Amino acid sequence: MPYNKRFDGRKFDELREISAEVGVIPNADGSAKFKIGKTIAIAAVYGPRVLHPRFLQDPIKGVLRCNYNMMSFSGSGERVRPGPSRRSKEISYLTEKALEPVLDLSEFPSAVIDVYIELLQTDAGTRCAGITAAALALADAGFPMKDLVSAVALGRIEDKIVLDVSKEEEDFEGGMADIPVAMLPRTGEITLLQMDGLVTLNELKEVLKSAKKACEQIYKVQKDALRARYLK
Amino acid sequence: MGELKVKDKDIVVPGDVLADGMDFLPAGGAFREGENIIASQVGVVSVNGRLLKLVPLNAKYLPKKGDTIIGKIADVTNNCWFVEIGYSNQACIPLRDGSMEYIPKGADLTQYYDYNDYVVANITNVSRSKEIDLSMKGPGLRKLSDGRIIKVNSAKVPRIIGKQGSMISMIKQMTDCRIIVGQNGLVWLYSVDPLKEAIAVEAIKKIEEKAHIQGLTDEIKVFLESKVGVKYAIQ
Numbered sequence: 001m002p003y004n005k006r007f008d009g010r011k012f013d014e015l016r017e018i019s020a021e022v023g024v025i026p027n028a029d030g031s032a033k034f035k036i037g038k039t040i041a042i043a044a045v046y047g048p049r050v051l052h053p054r055f056l057q058d059p060i061k062g063v064l065r066c067n068y069n070m071m072s073f074s075g076s077g078e079r080v081r082p083g084p085s086r087r088s089k090e091i092s093y094l095t096e097k098a099l100e101p102v103l104d105l106s107e108f109p110s111a112v113i114d115v116y117i118e119l120l121q122t123d124a125g126t127r128c129a130g131i132t133a134a135a136l137a138l139a140d141a142g143f144p145m146k147d148l149v150s151a152v153a154l155g156r157i158e159d160k161i162v163l164d165v166s167k168e169e170e171d172f173e174g175g176m177a178d179i180p181v182a183m184l185p186r187t188g189e190i191t192l193l194q195m196d197g198l199v200t201l202n203e204l205k206e207v208l209k210s211a212k213k214a215c216e217q218i219y220k221v222q223k224d225a226l227r228a229r230y231l232k
Numbered sequence: 233m234g235e236l237k238v239k240d241k242d243i244v245v246p247g248d249v250l251a252d253g254m255d256f257l258p259a260g261g262a263f264r265e266g267e268n269i270i271a272s273q274v275g276v277v278s279v280n281g282r283l284l285k286l287v288p289l290n291a292k293y294l295p296k297k298g299d300t301i302i303g304k305i306a307d308v309t310n311n312c313w314f315v316e317i318g319y320s321n322q323a324c325i326p327l328r329d330g331s332m333e334y335i336p337k338g339a340d341l342t343q344y345y346d347y348n349d350y351v352v353a354n355i356t357n358v359s360r361s362k363e364i365d366l367s368m369k370g371p372g373l374r375k376l377s378d379g380r381i382i383k384v385n386s387a388k389v390p391r392i393i394g395k396q397g398s399m400i401s402m403i404k405q406m407t408d409c410r411i412i413v414g415q416n417g418l419v420w421l422y423s424v425d426p427l428k429e430a431i432a433v434e435a436i437k438k439i440e441e442k443a444h445i446q447g448l449t450d451e452i453k454v455f456l457e458s459k460v461g462v463k464y465a466i467q
Contacts, residue, residue: 048292048320050321059361062320102246104272107362108292108362109362110320110362111321139246140274141292142274142289143292144261145246145247145273146246146263147246147270148245186249219247223245223248227245230274231243
C-alpha cells in the first residue's frame with residue numbers, strides 16, 4: 001500500500017510542534033529545553049573546569065564533552081533500552097562532533113566544557129533534539145559561537161521523503177530510511193549527516209533541501225527562545 | 233555602502249547578522265564573515281561610530297592582566313599560594329608577591345594566607361597557556377576577614393560598578409557598607425549592621441537580574457530609598 005498520508009496527519013514536509021526554553025536549570029552555567037512533538041530534551045552546560053585525567057587535556061583549546069542519556073522512564077523501552085549503552089556513547093560522541101565546529105574554546109586551554117543531555121520523553125529524533133537543546137544551552141552559557149546548530153531527522157518511506165520522522169514512521173517495516181541532519185542554518189554547513197537505510201542520490205538531495213528549510217524554522221524558534229529570556 | 237541591520241541596545245544571539253558591508257568594524261563578541269558582521273554571543277549591541285561591540289549578558293570570567301579579583305586560597309605549597317578565582321585554572325601568588333612585609337625563609341605560609349581564606353589580589357600576568365600570576369602588593373590588596381562573599385555573573389560586574397563607580401558608590405553610601413567588587417564576579421560586603429548588609433546584597437542581586445535594562449540606576453535608587461528610608465544625595 002503506498003504511503004500517502006502520515007500517521008499524525010501532517011504534511012510530508014511539516015515539522016511536529018516545536019518549542020524551546022532557555023535557562024531551565026538555574027544551577028547550571030547554561031541550560032535549555034527543546035521539545036519537538038512528544039520528544040523532550042534538556043541540556044545543561046557546566047564549566048569550563050579542569051579536565052582530568054590529564055592526558056585528555058588539550059593545551060591549545062578547551063575540550064567539549066557531551067553526555068547523551070535517555071531517562072529510564074523516557075520511552076516505551078521496546079526497541080531501545082534507556083540508560084548508558086553503546087548507542088548512547090556513540091550519540092554523545094557525534095553530538096560533540098556536531099557542536100565543535102561552531103564553538104571557539106581557545107580561551108579555555110586544558111579545560112573541559114561538560115554538556116549533559118537528558119531525554120525526558122522519547123518519540124524519535126532524540127539525537128537531533130539533543131543537539132538542538134545543547135546548542136541553545138551553550139549559547140546561554142555565553143560561549144563564543146559562530147552560529148547555532150539546528151538538527152532534524154528526515155526519512156524516506158517507500159517513495160516519499162518525510163520530514164521529522166515520528167516513532168510510528170521510524171518503526172515502519174517496509175522500505176524505510178532514517179537520516180538525521182544537523183546544520184548551521186545561516187550558512188547551510190552540515191555538521192551531522194547519518195543514514196540508516198537506503199536512498200538514491202536524488203532522494204538524498206531532496207532530503208537535504210527539506211532539512212535546510214526545516215532547520216531554518218527550528219533556528220528561528222531557538223533564537224526567539226534565547227531572546228525571550230531577557231525580554232520578559 | 234554598508235548597512236546596519238540592528239539598532240543600538242538590541243539583544244542579539246549567536247548567528248545574528250549585525251551589519252553588512254565594510255563600513256563597520258567588529259569588536260568584542262562579534263566577528264566578520266565575508267561582507268557581514270555576525271554576533272557570536274548573546275548580548276546587547278553597542279554601536280560606537282563604526283565600531284560594533286557586544287556587551288555579553290552571560291559570560292565566563294576571562295582573566296586579564298591588571299584585573300583586581302577576589303579569590304579563595306585553595307592550596308598552599310612551600311613557594312606559592314594557589315587561588316580559586318572562578319576560572320578553570322587556579323591562579324598562583326608567588327612568594328615574592330605574597331605580602332608587603334618580609335617573609336622569612338622557611339616560614340609557615342599558612343600564617344599569611346590559610347586554606348579557605350579570601351583575598352583581594354591583582355592579576356600581574358596571564359600566560360598564553362592561561363597560567364595566572366597574582367600579586368598582593370598594592371593598595372587595598374589584602375586578606376578578607378569579616379563580612380560576606382556573594383557571587384554574581386562576571387558579565388554583570390561593569391553594571392554593578394556603574395559609570396565611574398556611580399552605582400556602587402550609591403549602594404555604599406545608602407547602606408553604610410564596605411564593598412569590594414572583584415572583576416571575576418565575587419563581591420565582598422561588610423557592615424556593622426547586618427540588616428543594611430542584607431539590603432546591599434538584595435540591591436546587587438537586583439542589578440545582576442536586570443543588568444540589560446536601561447535606567448537601572450534610577451530603579452536601584454528608588455529601591456534603596458524605600459528600603460533605607462533616606463533620600464539619596466550625591467556627596
